[in-house]
Amino acid sequence: MKVDIVTPEGALFSGEVDSIVVPGVNGSFEMLNNHAPIIAVLQKGDVRLKGQGILIDNELKDKFEIKQGEVILPINSGTVEMKNNNVIILAE
């Protein structure tokens, strides 16, 4: 599935991943391919991207953390929308 992470100051990530974990206000949850359409509010926490060959812009590398095959992005708050295997995260 395709994930886009955008902030008011620009796009942070755009690419294919296998799964994504987001910090929902009612607890973290994971989304896999063909997840039902969802809109959720996110709280302060980590967005975790899992997959093969996730590429991150060199300029933005210091915002991400890479640990055991996961790419982690801490956010303050945000919103996630998933439909038709397209995930868009509006992060702050």
Next chain:
Amino acid sequence: MANLKDIRTRIQSVGSTMQITNAMKMVSAAKLKKAQDAIEKMRPYAEKLTELLAGLSANLDAELGGDYAAQREVEKVLLVPITSNRGLCGALNTNIIKQTIRLVENDYQNKEVEILTIGKKAHDQLSKKYKVVANHSNIFDDLTYENVAQVAQKIMDEFVEKKYDKVVLIYNSFKNAATQIVKTEQFLPIKPEASGSNVVLDYLYEPSQAEIVLELIPKSLKTQFYKAIRDAWASEHGARMTSMHKATDNAKEMKADLTLQYNKARQAVITGEILEIVSGAEALKG
């Protein structure tokens, strides 16, 4: 005819002014490019947010918007003029200040008006005459979403606390380097939008739909505020670039005029000298 030395000094000083204005033009052009890029980068976020919000509120019947949409009898108004910190950018700041004064004197004549300035120029001009409650000029020193959001949040809190009944932004909207348009935009309360879109997709919502809307509205307000400031920032550099370009052109013209004058004066001196020599020689012959 002015003497040669005077003209030479003036040519030199016009020349160095020209160098300065030309350098300022280059600097502004570079900054303008950056400012435009930032607006461009913000667009995907702003568009998605608007789309989400429109889709969500279209599916809800109830009056939404929470505290930020409260329409009250307008008694206390907060005006937020956004100008630059520095001058030499044409009529840019004057337009904003004029519009602010016009609003205070005409539109909100019988209301209690307070002003929150962003940009030193507005603060310098308006604080002499009107009630300026706060000044956030330093926002331009480090223009990040986070900093802007803090100011926006404060204004939003004050609106909710009923300190103000209406908040209006006055800023220059960037059209191109030569054209900036003064915009007067109602920030709060939120104007109820005509819900037209009917994209009914079967979404799961977490938490409820109404709660998500309440969560998104402050974000969209902050984005609106951020956009206004970004716009003003780009306008400033655009206007400065244009006015410095004009100044350089004027200096060039002036230098050409002065050079012509200088050459004429020099020629007159030479002609005078030749005349003296020739008539001296004639006198010796005679």
